[in-house]
Amino acid sequence: xxxxxxxxxxxxxxxxxxxxxxxxxxxxxxxxxxxxxxxxxxxxxxxxxxxxxxxxxxxxxxxxxxxxxxxxxxxxxxxxxxxxxxxxxxxxxxxxxxxxxxxxxxxxxxxxxxxxxxxxxxxxxxxxxxxxxxxxxxxxxxxxxxxxxxxxxxxxxxxxxxxxxxxxxxxxxxxxxxxxxxxxxxxxxxxxxxxxxxxxxxxxxxxxxxxxxxxxxxxxxxxxxxxxxxxxxxxxxxxxxxxxxxxxxxxxxxxxxxxxxxxxxxxxxxxxxxxxxxxxxxxxxxxxxxxxxxxxxxxxxxxxxxxxxxxxxxxxxxxxxxxxxxxxxxxxxxxxxxxxxxxxxxxxxxxxx
Amino acid sequence: xxxxxxxxxxxxxxxxxxxxxxxxxxxxxxxxxxxxxxxxxxxxxxxxxxxxxxxxxxxxxxxxxxxxxxxxxxxxxxxxxxxxxxxxxxxxxxxxxxxxxxxxxxxxxxxxxxxxxxxxxxxxxxxxxxxxxxxxxxxxxxxxxxxxxxxxxxxxxxxxxxxxxxxxxxxxxxxxxxxxxxxxxxxxxxxxxxxxxxxxxxxxxxxxxxxxxxxxxxxxxxxxxxxxxxxxxxxxxxxxxxxxxxxx
Amino acid sequence: xxxxxxxxxxxxxxxxxxxxxxxxxxxxxxxxxxxxxxxxxxxxxxxxxxxxxxxxxxxxxxxxxxx
Numbered sequence: 001x002x003x004x005x006x007x008x009x010x011x012x013x014x015x016x017x018x019x020x021x022x023x024x025x026x027x028x029x030x031x032x033x034x035x036x037x038x039x040x041x042x043x044x045x046x047x048x049x050x051x052x053x054x055x056x057x058x059x060x061x062x063x064x065x066x067x068x069x070x071x072x073x074x075x076x077x078x079x080x081x082x083x084x085x086x087x088x089x090x091x092x093x094x095x096x097x098x099x100x101x102x103x104x105x106x107x108x109x110x111x112x113x114x115x116x117x118x119x120x121x122x123x124x125x126x127x128x129x130x131x132x133x134x135x136x137x138x139x140x141x142x143x144x145x146x147x148x149x150x151x152x153x154x155x156x157x158x159x160x161x162x163x164x165x166x167x168x169x170x171x172x173x174x175x176x177x178x179x180x181x182x183x184x185x186x187x188x189x190x191x192x193x194x195x196x197x198x199x200x201x202x203x204x205x206x207x208x209x210x211x212x213x214x215x216x217x218x219x220x221x222x223x224x225x226x227x228x229x230x231x232x233x234x235x236x237x238x239x240x241x242x243x244x245x246x247x248x249x250x251x252x253x254x255x256x257x258x259x260x261x262x263x264x265x266x267x268x269x270x271x272x273x274x275x276x277x278x279x280x281x282x283x284x285x286x287x288x289x290x291x292x293x294x295x296x297x298x299x300x301x302x303x304x305x306x307x308x309x310x311x312x313x314x315x316x317x318x319x320x321x322x323x324x325x326x327x328x329x330x331x332x333x334x335x336x337x338x339x340x341x342x343x344x345x346x347x348x349x350x351x352x353x
Numbered sequence: 354x355x356x357x358x359x360x361x362x363x364x365x366x367x368x369x370x371x372x373x374x375x376x377x378x379x380x381x382x383x384x385x386x387x388x389x390x391x392x393x394x395x396x397x398x399x400x401x402x403x404x405x406x407x408x409x410x411x412x413x414x415x416x417x418x419x420x421x422x423x424x425x426x427x428x429x430x431x432x433x434x435x436x437x438x439x440x441x442x443x444x445x446x447x448x449x450x451x452x453x454x455x456x457x458x459x460x461x462x463x464x465x466x467x468x469x470x471x472x473x474x475x476x477x478x479x480x481x482x483x484x485x486x487x488x489x490x491x492x493x494x495x496x497x498x499x500x501x502x503x504x505x506x507x508x509x510x511x512x513x514x515x516x517x518x519x520x521x522x523x524x525x526x527x528x529x530x531x532x533x534x535x536x537x538x539x540x541x542x543x544x545x546x547x548x549x550x551x552x553x554x555x556x557x558x559x560x561x562x563x564x565x566x567x568x569x570x571x572x573x574x575x576x577x578x579x580x581x582x583x584x585x586x587x588x589x590x591x592x593x594x595x596x597x598x599x600x601x
Numbered sequence: 602x603x604x605x606x607x608x609x610x611x612x613x614x615x616x617x618x619x620x621x622x623x624x625x626x627x628x629x630x631x632x633x634x635x636x637x638x639x640x641x642x643x644x645x646x647x648x649x650x651x652x653x654x655x656x657x658x659x660x661x662x663x664x665x666x667x668x
Contacts, residue, residue: 023435049434053427054460061424061457065400065431068418073431091421196416196432198439200395206410208419354602358653358666369661373638374615378660534621534654567615574615 003178008143008168009034009076011179012102013042015150016074018181021100022048023073025062027055027081030114031170032104035076056081060088060101067097068207070195072154076102078170079112079120083128089163090129093224094209098157100150101135101165104173107332115332116170116255121309124167125283132221134228135165136235137283139253143177145280152184156235159187160227167282169305171255171334231284238286239278240293242268246275247296248348251314252303253279256328256335260303263340270341272348282310290317297322299347303340304328323347361385363394365414374574376531376564377405377473381412383537384444384471387545388415391552393440398432400425402454404446405479413444423454426461429468440551442469448478451487451511458517462557465522469547470559472513475566476585483569487511490588495569510588514561518594525550525558526594530586532563532578543593555597563589603651606665607641614638618655618664624648627655 006014012035016024024043026036036052043050053059059075066073077085082103092099105120107113122128124137136156140146146168153164196205211217239257242264243249252260257278267274273296279286299322302311311326318324327343329335360366363385371377388394394415401409403422410417420428425443433441450458450472461468477495478484485498488510492501502510514528525547529540540562547558563585565577572580612634618641619627626649630642641663643649651668 023431025431051430051434051464053430054456058424058427058430058457058460061421061427062431062434064420064424065418065428066435067431068428069398069432069435071435073435087421088424095419196398196418197436198396198398199416204414204416206417206419208410208417210407210419354604354667356665357651357668358656358664360662364662368611371660373613374617374660376660378662379658382660382662534657537657574617575620578617 003180005176006143006179007034007174007176008146009104009173010038011143011147012076012150013038015147015181016100017042017046017048019072019151019154021072021074021154022046023066023071024048024050024075025053025059025066025073026075027053027059027077029078029081031106031173032076032078032102034173035102056084057088060085063099064088064092064095064097067092067099068095068196070192070197074100074102076104078104078106079108082120082123086129089135090131090133091209092163093133093135094131095207096161097163097207098161099163100153100157101163103165103167105167105169107330113332114170116334117305117330117332118169118254118256119306119309119330120167121282121304121306124165125285133224134283135163136160136231137165137167137281139167139279139282140172141254141257141278143172143175144179146172147179147181148184151181155184155187155189158189160231162227167254169255170332235281236284236286236288237280238289239280240289241276241278243275243277243293245273245294245296247273247298248301248344249275249277249293249297250301250303250344251277251279251310253282253310256303256305259335259337260340263337263344266337266341267344270345272345274344279310285313285317287317300324301344301347302326303335305334306330361389363388363397363414365412367411369412370408371405372568374565374567374577375405379531379537380471380473380562380564381409383541383544384442385413386541387548390545391548393548396438397440397442398436400429400432400441400443402443402445402449404449406444406446406473407480409444423449423452424457425449426454426457426466426468426470430461430466433466433468437467440548442471442548444471445473446479447474447476447486447488451513459520462517462520462523462559465524465556467551467554467556469551471544472559472561473564474513474561474589475564476510477566477569479566479569490584512589514594517559522557523559523595524556524597528561528563528589528591528594530563530581530591532565532581550597553597602647603649603666603668604646605643605649605655607643608663609634609640610636611661611663612638612640613661614640615660616641617658617660621654621658623652623654624650
């Protein structure tokens with residue numbers, strides 16, 4: 001399929017359909033409205049079902065039902081709506097159901113704003129719902145990358161029987177970029193013989209996360225933790241940009257990472273050897289990338305559209321080897337290169353107090 | 354001599370955890386008998402809610418899903434949209450359906466989801482130890498209305514069948530009871546009819562079944578049946594509130 | 602000749618069956634079951650008319666009816 005100019009939110013819908021998703025349950029919320037709107041037009045064309053639920057709470061539970069029934073299903077929302085879905089997401093993870101959840105983040109907390117932000121990082125990676133579970137979380141930095149990751153997400157969800165989340169932001173959802181839809185490399189996926197399809201010819205299946213006997217629930221938790229260990233072992237993804245001789249490594253993901261690339265170039269023009277480490281998966285967090293960095297690195301600077309959340313994972317990964325600084329903007333404001341350069345220069349000019 | 358009455362095959366042989374005399378057990382059997390008589394056990398997918406019947410997935414001998422509290426109609430919607438040819442039902446209590454799950458049940462009905470809802474109304478939260486429910490009667494003492502439910506403080510009990518009968522998509526709405534054998538027989542007919550409504554594709558069906566809670570009402574099983582008859586039925590009149598024939 | 606069979610270990614001693622038996626032949630056996638409940642029992646099986654009222658009223662599918 002040739003490249004076409006598409007709005008991020010609509011590209012999300014098309015990518016999901018190309019990946020075989022046939023069910024979408026959602027609810028209106030800016031800035032992701034074009035996803036349900038697009039799906040309401042396209043899904044009927046491919047024999048799928050689009051349904052606008054009465055709330056995000058209902059929507060995520062419809063996803064639970066459809067995933068438990070054995071088909072590819074997704075939902076999309078933005079920050080406040082994703083908060084409403086947290087209980088359902090915990091149930092989906094607990095019942096080991098595959099699905100895709102899109103979060104086009106907007107400024108928070110509370111009703112917040114509708115401009116882009118990254119302030120749902122903790123919610124996405126540290127488990128916004130109850131219990132020891134994790135979402136597999138991608139953080140695309142372009143519409144094309146978002147499309148590629150979505151097309152892979154359904155295989156990953158089925159492979160791990162786990163929900164996958166795409167952490168976008170208002171810009172990724174609203175901007176238009178050229179995209180093409182390429183099939184991802186195939187994973188061999190087990191049949192969904194656990195799904196509730198009617199028990200003709202087999203033992204009955206039960207989709208459930210209730211386990212009142214503590215020993216059984218612990219056994220179940222060990223199984224889930226093994227799944228997350230496997231993800232950490234095999235699924236970490238990142239991009240390194242000009243880090244071979246870097247003394248200052250900036251760490252940023254999504255839209256912010258694009259800005260930081262131009263910051264790196266400008267810093268290098270000023271003689272500061274800067275580089276970018278861009279997480280693509282934020283769960284599993286790309287700790288392995290840090291081990292690849294040269295010994296020339298003296299400091300890190302995490303840059304986020306939040307008050308600083310991913311910075312904590314950076315500190316964990318750096319593990320005290322050198323200082324980790326943070327700069328960012330909140331409220332939906334996108335950090336400008338100049339202000340990042342100012343902070344970076346101070347860091348390298350002298351130790352920041 | 355022939356075996357004329359036994360446990361329906363749509364029930365597993367697991368003994369239920371329900372309290373002695375709790376009529377949940379009767380309602381489970383009626384649902385299973387309807388499924389057996391319609392021959393749809395292998396096509397049935399049930400959704401257990403949260404409350405005393407949270408363990409229903411261990412009792413119904415067909416594919417089951419466990420829903421979060423109040424969300425069974427949404428889970429059932431997801432299932433039915435994926436498998437329109439299957440028989441999808443939910444089994445919910447009054448706390449689950451008429452309190453936290455009110456939006457889900459009203460909108461599932463409004464959408465005319467082709468699912469069957471078995472709504473067990475015992476005017477109380479049983480599993481959690483006897484708290485007031487949206488269906489608790491005026492003056493009814495519970496652990497959270499210790500002086501008896503006072504309308505000026507926390508409103509009147511909700512009549513779900515009447516409420517849902519105003520919703521266009523709800524083509525089959527009936528309220529029945531299981532406090533004596535004649536009513537048990539009528540309840541079974543209504544439950545079977547609700548499943549037939551689904552099978553015919555006419556739309557959303559719900560049966561509200563008045564039920565007892567001896568433990569949390571503080572009564573013996575027999576006293577509970579009497580209390581139901583004398584107190585619940587006057588406020589929750591039995592009958593068909595919407596039938597597919599009217600809709601045609 | 603109609604008869605009923607009670608699965609002793611399933612009975613919870615709720616006595617609903619006792620209240621609906623038209624020939625009043627069901628009584629609660631003093632010998633308790635493993636769960637500790639007195640068990641509904643019939644001795645005068647010859648008086649059973651196989652109406653299944655008891656079985657319909659039973660919440661725990663304890664009773665089989667033959668006719």
